[in-house]
Amino acid sequence: MKRLNWGMIGGGEGSQIGPAHRLGAQADGNFILAAGALDHDATKGRAYAQRLGVATDRAYGDWREMLEGERNRDDKVDLVTVATPNSTHFEITKAFLEAGFNVLCEKPMTMTVQEGEEIVKVAKATGKICAVNYCYSAYPMVREMRQMVRTGQLGKVRLIVTNFSHGHHGDATDADNPRVRWRYDPAMAGVSGQFADCGIHALHMASFIAGDEVRTLSADFASTIASRELEDDAMVNFRMEGGAVGRLWTSSVAIGRQHGFDIQVFGETGGVRWRSEDPNQIFYTPVGARTQIIEKGENGLSDEAQRLSRVAIAHPEGFPLAVANIYVDLAASIRGETRDGLPTAADGLRSMAAVHQAVASAKSGGAWVDARPPMFR
Structure with a gap:
C-alpha cells in the first residue's frame, strides 16, 4: 500500500x-x-x-x-x-x-x-x-479495559480514580528552565498549568474507558512554588452523565513519582486498573474473587487489544508505539476506513471546557460547575 x-x-x-x-x-x-x-x-x-x-x-x-x-x-x-x-x-x-x-x-x-x-x-x-x-488511550491494554466495560464485565461503572502526577517540576531552583517555565505562564499555556498539561489526559482516559462524558466537576488548584502563576497541583472531583463518580489528582511537584499516570475503574461486579509505567498489564478483580493479571499479547484478548499489539507477550510496548497506534488509526481513516477510538476535535473541545470550568471552580472555592462545552449541553 x-x-x-x-x-x-x-x-x-x-x-x-x-x-x-x-x-x-x-x-x-x-x-x-x-x-x-x-x-x-x-x-x-x-x-x-x-x-x-x-x-x-x-x-x-x-x-x-x-x-x-x-x-x-x-x-x-x-x-x-x-x-x-x-x-x-x-x-x-x-x-x-x-x-x-x-x-x-x-x-x-x-x-x-x-x-x-x-x-x-x-x-x-x-x-x-x-x-x-x-x-494514552491507544495503549493495547487500555483498549482491553474499554472493551471490558463495553461488554459488561465490570457491571455498571460506579467509580473512577485516576492520577497523572509526577515530581519533575518540583525543584524551585529550576523555575527559569524554559522547558518548565512556559507551562506555568498564562501567555504560553493558557488559563491552566498542570491540569491542562497532564490532568486532561487522565480526564479523557476516564471518559474513553467508561464510554461516558463528564457532566459536572469541582476543583481545587494550588501553586506550591511561589513564582508560578498557574497551578502545579490540582484535585478534581467529577460526575459523569451515566452517574459514575470520579476522583482525579494531577501534580508536577510530587517528588518521587516518575510518570505517575494510572487509572482504576470500579463497577458493580468488578474492578480493573492500569498504570503507564507497567503498560503491558491490567489487574482485574471480579467481585468476591481473586485478582487476575491480564497480559498484553496473551490469548483471549479483545480484537482491539490484539490489533494494536506489535510484539510478542512479555515484550514492552512503550509510549512511542502508543503514539504509533494513533497514526495507525489516522492512516486507516484517511484511506476511508472506520476506526473506533480515534480522539477527535470533540474530545479536544470537551477537555478545554473542563479546563476552563475547573479554573472557575477553583476560584470559587470548589463550587460544582457544568463541565460541558455550551454546544454539547
Missing part, C-alpha cells in the same frame, strides 16, 4: 514530543515525513528537516510558508501534525483544516472553549479529520 505524505509543524530538535511523533508516524510504514516547519527559528528548522530526509523545497521556515507551499502540490501532505506551543494550536489547526488538510493536533487543542467549538465546526464543514493526541 502506498505510503501517505506527512507533514509536521513544531517538534524540532530538542523537542520532548517531536521524536515520539516521528517514530510513531513512521513505525508501520503508513507515513513518510515529506514536509516540515520544525522550529520557530527558520534556519534551524529547515536544516533539521533536511537532516531528517525532507527535500529542500519542503523544509519550510514557518507554518504559513508550509501552508502555501503544500496547498497546491499534487503530492501535498495527507496529514499535518501540530506540535507547537499551546497558544498557536488554534490558528494553525484552523488554517490547515480550512485549506483541506487532515490535522493531528497536540493537546490542549485550543486555549479557549470558543476556539474549540470553532474547530469542531470547521472540521465538520470541511469534512476533514481533526484528531487530538490523547495517545
